[in-house]
Amino acid sequence: MAREPSPNEVRFPLRRQADAEPEPVAPAPKPEVKSWRPRASRPEPLELSGGMPPPDAGNPAGETIFERARRTILPPARPPAPPPPPPPNYGEAALAGGYSTNLPVAYKKRSWKWLTRGIAALVVLFIAAVAWLALTAPLSKSLQPPVPPSITLLSAEGKEIARRGAVISDPVDAAKLPKHVRDAFIAIEDRRFYSHMGVDPRGIMRAFVHNITSDDRSQGGSTITQQLAKNAFLSSDRTAARKFQEVLIAFWLEGWLSKDEILSRYLSNVYFGDNVYGLNAAAQHYFSCDAEELTVSQATMLAGLVQAPSRLAPTGNLKGARDRQKLVIGAMVAAGLLSKEEGAAVRPAVLKVGKTRDLPNGTYFADWVLPQARDRAGEVATEQTVRTTLEVSAQQAAERAVRNAGLSKAQIAIVSMHRDGRVIAMVGGKNYAASPFNRATQARRQPGSTFKLFVYLAALRAGMTPDSVVDDSPVQIGDWKPENSDRRYAGRISLRQAFAKSSNVVAARLTHQLGIGAVTQAARDLGISTPIGNDASVGLGTSTVSLLELTAAYAAVANGSYPVPPQGLSDDEAASDWLARRLGAPQKFSNRQLDQLRELLATVVESGTGRGAALPIPTFGKTGTTQDNRDALFIGYAGDIVTGVWLGNDDNSPNPGLSGSGLPARIWRDFMTRALDLRIPTPEPTTEPENFTINLEDVVNGVGQFIEGGGIRTDVIGPDGEEPLGPDDPRLPPERFPDRQRGPDRDRFPDRDRAPQFEPRGERR
Numbered sequence: 063m064a065r066e067p068s069p070n071e072v073r074f075p076l077r078r079q080a081d082a083e084p085e086p087v088a089p090a091p092k093p094e095v096k097s098w099r100p101r102a103s104r105p106e107p108l109e110l111s112g113g114m115p116p117p118d119a120g121n122p123a124g125e126t127i128f129e130r131a132r133r134t135i136l137p138p139a140r141p142p143a144p145p146p147p148p149p150p151n152y153g154e155a156a157l158a159g160g161y162s163t164n165l166p167v168a169y170k171k172r173s174w175k176w177l178t179r180g181i182a183a184l185v186v187l188f189i190a191a192v193a194w195l196a197l198t199a200p201l202s203k204s205l206q207p208p209v210p211p212s213i214t215l216l217s218a219e220g221k222e223i224a225r226r227g228a229v230i231s232d233p234v235d236a237a238k239l240p241k242h243v244r245d246a247f248i249a250i251e252d253r254r255f256y257s258h259m260g261v262d263p264r265g266i267m268r269a270f271v272h273n274i275t276s277d278d279r280s281q282g283g284s285t286i287t288q289q290l291a292k293n294a295f296l297s298s299d300r301t302a303a304r305k306f307q308e309v310l311i312a313f314w315l316e317g318w319l320s321k322d323e324i325l326s327r328y329l330s331n332v333y334f335g336d337n338v339y340g341l342n343a344a345a346q347h348y349f350s351c352d353a354e355e356l357t358v359s360q361a362t363m364l365a366g367l368v369q370a371p372s373r374l375a376p377t378g379n380l381k382g383a384r385d386r387q388k389l390v391i392g393a394m395v396a397a398g399l400l401s402k403e404e405g406a407a408v409r410p411a412v413l414k415v416g417k418t419r420d421l422p423n424g425t426y427f428a429d430w431v432l433p434q435a436r437d438r439a440g441e442v443a444t445e446q447t448v449r450t451t452l453e454v455s456a457q458q459a460a461e462r463a464v465r466n467a468g469l470s471k472a473q474i475a476i477v478s479m480h481r482d483g484r485v486i487a488m489v490g491g492k493n494y495a496a497s498p499f500n501r502a503t504q505a506r507r508q509p510g511s512t513f514k515l516f517v518y519l520a521a522l523r524a525g526m527t528p529d530s531v532v533d534d535s536p537v538q539i540g541d542w543k544p545e546n547s548d549r550r551y552a553g554r555i556s557l558r559q560a561f562a563k564s565s566n567v568v569a570a571r572l573t574h575q576l577g578i579g580a581v582t583q584a585a586r587d588l589g590i591s592t593p594i595g596n597d598a599s600v601g602l603g604t605s606t607v608s609l610l611e612l613t614a615a616y617a618a619v620a621n622g623s624y625p626v627p628p629q630g631l632s633d634d635e636a637a638s639d640w641l642a643r644r645l646g647a648p649q650k651f652s653n654r655q656l657d658q659l660r661e662l663l664a665t666v667v668e669s670g671t672g673r674g675a676a677l678p679i680p681t682f683g684k685t686g687t688t689q690d691n692r693d694a695l696f697i698g699y700a701g702d703i704v705t706g707v708w709l710g711n712d713d714n715s716p717n718p719g720l721s722g723s724g725l726p727a728r729i730w731r732d733f734m735t736r737a738l739d740l741r742i743p744t745p746e747p748t749t750e751p752e753n754f755t756i757n758l759e760d761v762v763n764g765v766g767q768f769i770e771g772g773g774i775r776t777d778v779i780g781p782d783g784e785e786p787l788g789p790d791d792p793r794l795p796p797e798r799f800p801d802r803q804r805g806p807d808r809d810r811f812p813d814r815d816r817a818p819q820f821e822p823r824g825e826r827r
Contacts, residue, residue, distance in 0.1 A: 213435055214421070215428055216449045218486070218632060223452060224428035225421045231342035233330035234353050236322045242358045243341075244325065245399040246365035250390045252286040253397050256321055260287040260312035287312040290328045329353075334367050335375030337423070348376060350414045358404075362390040363411040376413055384410045426490035426500045427452050431630030449632045451484040456703075459736035460487040463729050472720070473712055474729070475501040477613045478705040478737065481621040483628045485610075486703070487737070499712075506592060506606035507693050507710060510686030510722065511564045513603035515615065516584040518561055518662055520576050522655050523584070528558040528662055532572070534565045539598050544570040547687070561662045562670030564685065566602055573601030587649075588615035589625035603686060613697055613706035619659050620682070620699040623648040663698065672696065674727035677734060685722030692716055696726040701738050705730055 212227030236244055248255050254262050262285050284292070291311035315324060334344035341353045341364065349360050356364070366386030367374050376383035387410065395405040422428070427450070435448040460476045467474065469492060478487040490500035499505075521530075534552045537544065544566045551567065552559070560568040573581050581601055582594045590612070594605045610628055618624035625648065651659070663682035666672040671685040675696055683698020692714055697706040707726045711717060734740070 212446070213432065214447045215431065215435070215452075216447055217452050217454050217457075218450065218484075219454060220449065221454055222421055223450070223454070223457075224425050225423060226428060226432055227337075228339045229337055229343050229347065230339045231346060234326060234341050236325040236329060239329075239353060240356070240361075242400075243353065243356050243361040245394055245397075246358075246361040246390055247325075247329065247368070248286075249393040249397045249399055250365050251289070251368060253393075255286050255325070258285060260316035261285060261309055284308075285312065286328050287315055287324055289332075290324060291315060293328075293331055332368055333371045334364060335371035336377055348413055348415060349411075357411075358400075358408050359387075359411045362394070362408065363387045366390045376411075377415060380413070387411060424498060425494060426498075426502065427457070427485070427488040427630065429498065429500060430488065430503050434629075434631055450630050451480075451486060451632055452488070452630070453486040456487040456737045459733050460489045462736065463733040464489055464492060466732060467725065467729050469709070471711060472709050472717055473497075473501055475505070475609050475708045476705065476729075476733065477502045477610050477628075478703055478733070479613065479617055479628060480702055481617055481626070481699070481704060483614060483617060483626040484632075485628055485630050487705075487733075497712075501708065501712075502609045504608070506608055507708065507714075508605070508688045509603040509607050509612055510688040510693060510695060511566075511569075511603060512612060512684050512686035512695050512697050512722075513585075513605070513607075514561065514564065514569050514601065515619075515659075515663075515684060516588065516590075517569050517572050517576075517581050517601045518557070519584040519588075519655070519659060520580040521557065521572050522658050524576055524580070526557060528556065528561075528658055528665075530557045531555070532557055532560050532565075532568045534560055534563075534568050537567050537571055539570060539574050542570075542597075542599065544599075544602065558662060558665050562665045564666075564671050569601040570598055573598045585615070587624050588618045589627065590615060603688065609695075609706050609708045612695075613704060616684075616697050616699060616706070617704040619651075619656070619663065620704050622656055623650045667698065671723040672698065672727055674723055675731045675734075677731065677738075678740060679738070683727075683730070685727060687721040687723075690716040691718060691720040694720045694722045694724070694726050696722050696730045698730065700734055703734065703737055705734060705737075707733075 212225065212230060214222055215224045215226070217223045252262070288308050291308050319327075329341040331339055332341070333339055334341075334347075336347060338344050338347045344364055344367075345351050345353045345356055345360070348364070349356070351360075363376065363383055363386075366389065367376075367383060369386070373379065374383045374386055391400065391405045391408050394400040395402055400408075431450055431452075435450075456478055460478060463476070464474055473491050474489065475491065476487065476489040477485065479485045488500075488502055490502045490504075491497050531554050534546075534555050536551060546566050547564075552563070552565075555563075555565075555568075557568075578596055578598065578600060585594060590607055592605065592607050592611065594600055614626050614628045615624075617626040617628075660682055663684060664680065666684055667676050667681045672683050675681060675683055675698060677700050679700055681698060681700045683696060686695040686697070687693070693708065693710040694717070695706065695708050697704075699705070707730045709717070709720060709726055709729075
């Protein structure tokens with residue numbers, strides 16, 4: 063039977079009894095992760111009875127009417143429901159073993175928002191990179207046909223004499239080229255050129271598949287636009303950074319240029335081998351025609367050279383070029399640009415190499431002057447022409463003098479310049495193709511007696527004159543005993559005579575007396591920059607020097623001021639460095655020293671060791687021969703031209719019989735005669751009288767009369783076999799000269815006692 067509720071339970075049905083034990087709460091099940099949504103609460107329906115009971119009925123406890131009404135109207139009290147389980151918490155509170163709130167956590171569905179944001183960021187970066195290239199890279203130059211570096215050297219007359227760099231020509235216009243010319247390059251290089259936007263994904267995928275599945279030669283997926291970007295703006299390094307730049311520039315070019323403009327610039331600058339760039343230059347070089355005149359056969363051969371121009375150049379590999387031509391024809395047929403019948407009709411191309419612009423790539427003069435030309439022009443990025451000081455007629459005269467010299471083993475060098483240092487001719491060896499080493503500028507050899515110019519200049523600066531008396535006798539300086547080349551000594555002679563006979567002992571005495579510093583200073587003043595020794599032997603030319611510097615030193619004497627820097631560029635190409643001019647302003651010789659130096663140099667040619675170089679005009683110069691005839695030189699000037707000639711062996715071995723007074727002097731004379739356009743007078747022809755007859759008796763009688771009449775000077779060789787004996791020599795028998803006091807030699811040489819008794823044969827130091 064059910065227990066009646068107590069009054070407290072009736073008034074407070076939801077209050078828990080104090081002594082009642084709480085019901086055990088079952089462990090909460092693991093919550094299921096789902097979206098949470100609050101439920102709408104609905105009130106319980108209120109059920110009312112049909113009528114009020116009588117006041118006393120059913121009220122044994124004597125409850126009031128209000129208590130009875132509450133008991134009858136309100137539903138009976140229910141046991142309290144268990145609290146809801148706590149929501150899952152994955153934060154710090156959960157790690158600590160509890161939870162921070164009773165509210166459930168809402169989980170959102172995944173979205174692609176970050177992926178789209180990343181793609182958008184990449185697009186923005188790409189656009190920024192293209193804009194950065196447009197501002198920093200020289201992309202504006204792509205609107206003009208870029209050309210490879212090239213320098214063409216011109217002579218002083220404006221004639222092309224050499225080219226260093228590429229052979230190029232005028233750019234081509236693809237729209238004006240025959241269709242088969244354009245099709246040949248497109249078929250073999252970029253078949254979808256007119257359909258892609260600078261990069262061909264299909265071509266890249268095709269090349270990738272071919273490279274990983276075939277052992278054949280690897281293929282590339284670059285388009286014509288990418289090749290133009292690489293050739294015009296980038297290096298050939300195979301790096302990812304360079305490839306990325308190439309793609310960016312290709313997109314930029316596609317945005318600014320039309321397809322025909324891109325193709326025009328590509329064909330104008332692509333390399334075709336033989337140092338030839340551009341379709342026009344290649345057509346002229348290989349087939350002697352213009353690009354617009356190329357046949358299908360010629361166009362397909364040129365298109366095939368682009369892949370490997372150095373290896374497939376037809377001038378050196380005609381078979382390889384023709385094999386590649388067949389591949390181009392096959393590509394045109396496969397692309398539908400030629401029919402099978404037309405492809406089969408194409409014959410192998412026949413070369414017709416042009417020689418209209420066949421300039422030497424290098425010469426001795428070009429090798430020397432090119433660094434100066436690059437310094438003047440700065441960084442060479444386009445074809446340039448530079449005017450030099452070389453004169454074609456003088457250069458031809460120098461080369462002809464070398465050919466006429468008849469050299470066998472010995473090498474030769476010639477440098478010729480005007481008095482102000484403008485070099486007009488240069489030969490650095492017998493054959494540039496066999497040996498490009500320039501012996502006129504790069505070789506350092508002993509100058510021999512040509513160095514004595516500085517010894518005698520120091521003597522003149524010390525107050526001596528050409529008539530000053532010096533001692534030409536054996537001398538010992540420390541442990542060194544210099545000797546004359548012919549071991550002949552004249553005793554006390556004038557400075558002029560010592561210079562003319564190239565006395566070694568006199569030069570050694572002067573160097574020792576004046577001091578090595580004075581001689582070195584004289585050489586430095588006249589432009590010698592190479593190291594100079596610190597002993598008395600430097601006066602004999604034991605220190606090495608280049609022929610170019612030595613010739614420039616003699617040019618200072620001809621010019622009247624020093625130093626004279628040799629130059630290979632014309633005045634309009636020379637640098638205008640006012641500071642250099644102020645710091646290195648030339649100094650003038652004193653009139654006395656200049657006249658005396660020229661007098662000494664003239665004596666050498668008139669009566670000394672340089673007689674073989676005499677010209678019909680005033681000539682000045684000095685011979686030089688080193689020890690054991692290893693080097694032989696003659697340096698001098700006449701008119702406005704100063705020239706130096708050197709002969710010797712590259713291995714510095716001796717040359718028996720070679721001396722500066724011999725072959726170098728004759729080569730110098732041969733060159734100067736042509737360079738100065740001199741006319742050597744020829745002897746007047748003699749006419750024979752009529753009915754002229756002569757027999758042997760007349761010849762014998764005529765010779766005897768000629769000798770007795772004094773027409774020929776006869777000398778008797780002394781017992782030593784060297785010095786000739788004069789008419790007053792007591793060693794001669796009396797019957798040889800009956801009139802000993804008035805001999806023919808006495809009449810011809812009244813000042814015989816003051817004249818030297820012999821002429822020197824040459825010097826070897």
